[in-house]
Amino acid sequence: MKKTIILSLVALAAGTISAAAQNMYDAINFSRNDYLGTARTMALGNAVTAIGGDLGTVGINPAGSAVATYGQLTVTPGFTLSSVSSAYSPEGESMYGPSARTTRSRLSMPNLGVSLVMNTGRRSGLKSFTFAVVSNQTAQYNYAASAYGANSRTSKMAEFASAASGIREDILANYNSFDNSDVSWDVLTAYQAGMFGSYGTDGRYVGVTEMISPDGSYHYVPGALQQSSAITKSGHKNDLVFNFGFNVSDKFFFGFNLGTPAAEYRYSEAFYETAIDMDAFPISFIGSDGSETFTAFRNGTYAYNYTADIDGIYAKFGFIATPATGLRFGAAIQTPTAYTISERWQYAASTVFQNPQFNDSETSPQGEYTYCLRSPYVASFGAAYTFGGRGFISADYELTDYSVMRFSEQHPDYLSGDRYMDLNEANRHFAGLSHALRVGGELRLSPEFSLRAGVSLLTSPERHWTNNEGSDVTAGDFLSDFNSYKGNLKQLVSSRYYGDRTTSLSLGAGYSSPGSFFVDLAVKCTRYPDTVFSPYYDYDNYNAAGMMVSTKSPRITNTPTLWNAALTLGWRF
Numbered sequence: 001m002k003k004t005i006i007l008s009l010v011a012l013a014a015g016t017i018s019a020a021a022q023n024m025y026d027a028i029n030f031s032r033n034d035y036l037g038t039a040r041t042m043a044l045g046n047a048v049t050a051i052g053g054d055l056g057t058v059g060i061n062p063a064g065s066a067v068a069t070y071g072q073l074t075v076t077p078g079f080t081l082s083s084v085s086s087a088y089s090p091e092g093e094s095m096y097g098p099s100a101r102t103t104r105s106r107l108s109m110p111n112l113g114v115s116l117v118m119n120t121g122r123r124s125g126l127k128s129f130t131f132a133v134v135s136n137q138t139a140q141y142n143y144a145a146s147a148y149g150a151n152s153r154t155s156k157m158a159e160f161a162s163a164a165s166g167i168r169e170d171i172l173a174n175y176n177s178f179d180n181s182d183v184s185w186d187v188l189t190a191y192q193a194g195m196f197g198s199y200g201t202d203g204r205y206v207g208v209t210e211m212i213s214p215d216g217s218y219h220y221v222p223g224a225l226q227q228s229s230a231i232t233k234s235g236h237k238n239d240l241v242f243n244f245g246f247n248v249s250d251k252f253f254f255g256f257n258l259g260t261p262a263a264e265y266r267y268s269e270a271f272y273e274t275a276i277d278m279d280a281f282p283i284s285f286i287g288s289d290g291s292e293t294f295t296a297f298r299n300g301t302y303a304y305n306y307t308a309d310i311d312g313i314y315a316k317f318g319f320i321a322t323p324a325t326g327l328r329f330g331a332a333i334q335t336p337t338a339y340t341i342s343e344r345w346q347y348a349a350s351t352v353f354q355n356p357q358f359n360d361s362e363t364s365p366q367g368e369y370t371y372c373l374r375s376p377y378v379a380s381f382g383a384a385y386t387f388g389g390r391g392f393i394s395a396d397y398e399l400t401d402y403s404v405m406r407f408s409e410q411h412p413d414y415l416s417g418d419r420y421m422d423l424n425e426a427n428r429h430f431a432g433l434s435h436a437l438r439v440g441g442e443l444r445l446s447p448e449f450s451l452r453a454g455v456s457l458l459t460s461p462e463r464h465w466t467n468n469e470g471s472d473v474t475a476g477d478f479l480s481d482f483n484s485y486k487g488n489l490k491q492l493v494s495s496r497y498y499g500d501r502t503t504s505l506s507l508g509a510g511y512s513s514p515g516s517f518f519v520d521l522a523v524k525c526t527r528y529p530d531t532v533f534s535p536y537y538d539y540d541n542y543n544a545a546g547m548m549v550s551t552k553s554p555r556i557t558n559t560p561t562l563w564n565a566a567l568t569l570g571w572r573f
Helices: 002-014 024-031 039-043 055-059 156-163 169-173 185-192 421-430 475-480 482-487
Strands: 072-089 099-119 126-140 143-151 196-199 204-207 225-248 252-275 282-286 292-324 327-334 338-353 360-363 367-374 378-386 391-401 406-409 433-444 449-459 463-467 492-497 501-512 517-527 531-533 555-572
Touching: 024 252, 024 292, 024 338, 024 367, 024 421, 039 055, 039 449, 039 501, 039 517, 039 555, 055 072, 055 099, 055 126, 055 225, 055 252, 099 143, 099 225, 099 555, 143 555, 156 185, 156 196, 156 204, 156 252, 156 292, 169 185, 185 196, 185 292, 185 338, 185 360, 406 421, 421 463, 421 475, 421 482, 475 482
Parallel strands: 072 143
Antiparallel strands: 072 099, 072 555, 099 126, 126 225, 143 225, 196 204, 225 252, 252 292, 282 292, 292 327, 292 338, 327 378, 338 360, 338 367, 367 406, 378 391, 391 433, 433 449, 449 501, 463 492, 501 517, 517 555, 531 555
16 A cells, blocks of 8 residues: 555645655655665675675775775676566455556666775785775666556546535636645646536536536546556666775775765656546537537546656765684665755646547646755674685675654745654654665685675565554654644554565676686566555545445556666776
């Protein structure tokens, strides 16, 4: 049910800042790191906090650069394949209809870096220091999902009509309302695209996919609609890292990173409704002269596009120690990242009828907003044991506390108060600890050839609460009744984690020539938790007999899998 919650939070935020999409889930999404780096790092499942020596390890532990006794240049092209299986449940029921699988591929550059090692000539103490500039990819947004099915009880256009209840029609009809009213932009766009209209004189609206009862007291969906949904996400996050490493007596290695992450995130959502039998959806238009023309609803399209450009800065500190032969320990801590996030969004809608003269469409203005986000601290710990020259095994634990995330305005207006107070309070209570466990190993078949494998497990930081009445409380519930909870937080009795896990398995191989050239190959498969997407909200509905019925929006369950392949070409000098 997680995606349903996300959509609710978007709507709640929209009431405060036009149609902006700031919420707890965006903050987690933008803050989380899914390390890619070099093929060697990827193949080891990123369990490299205590290993070092490779430029891909620098992003996880800055001390990793100091382990190598030579300079390096690495170039890592990559390939990504996203596969999402989707199942459609027509009216929120447990029984699912048709399923679909959507794939999406892209090329990328997970790593590009260079390091220089300067020897001091000492036999002990500070033996060398390293300077490196590395670009490591820390997130990929590569996702496409689509689903379809038939629904004869609810519709997107009817939900828009329900959402508009009580709003004056002159406000809905005025294009200036996008900037001069508190009405949600999707509702304004839908009305101006002809997806719903008024009836009566008391602010009541009906969708073009609905029929009004003879006495005008209720309206309902009169026939079956073919519904389909499509979601795409694209973009990436890359950390440009300026690294300094220090080798002390070949036993202690220290490192410092100044990181400047930059990301672009693109999200698009489209929903389509088509009348399976147009005769079931008759509709009449009244002309300015009072004349009435009959036609029928054919199809409608609703779309939402969102873009975020993200820049930030952070510092990271790390060390690696070798207290005994073959044994290594490492640790690193990353400061919160200060992000500046620039959002743009836009809605579009169109309605098509049997008589094309009544077709209509509308596109909203492009909304823009820039805000700041402080991400959490990240702490990682690792241990490794090397088996002489035959290989090693390594394990990492990483801890992130998302409850400390905070939104803020780029240019605060102290007269208007803190517009992010409710969202930050939701972050504090409904985001918590995320744990990552990574294990990897390398087996050297010969001085030139190596085989590698790794596995990782990442837990979700999302929390739910139980209130003093024993009911489940989500972040959406908290925000919708924020004033009540704010006045009495004792209503929240106990919390529990949502329980979702992300798992990855990786394999790889490497070749190191007797000279300066080396090449590594890795393949990684990541299985993400299922998400449930609702194309629209639940709303009060009637059947043809005028009885109120319990109806829900369709539920679309998406099961995503991501495949990554990387090839690192490297030179030592």
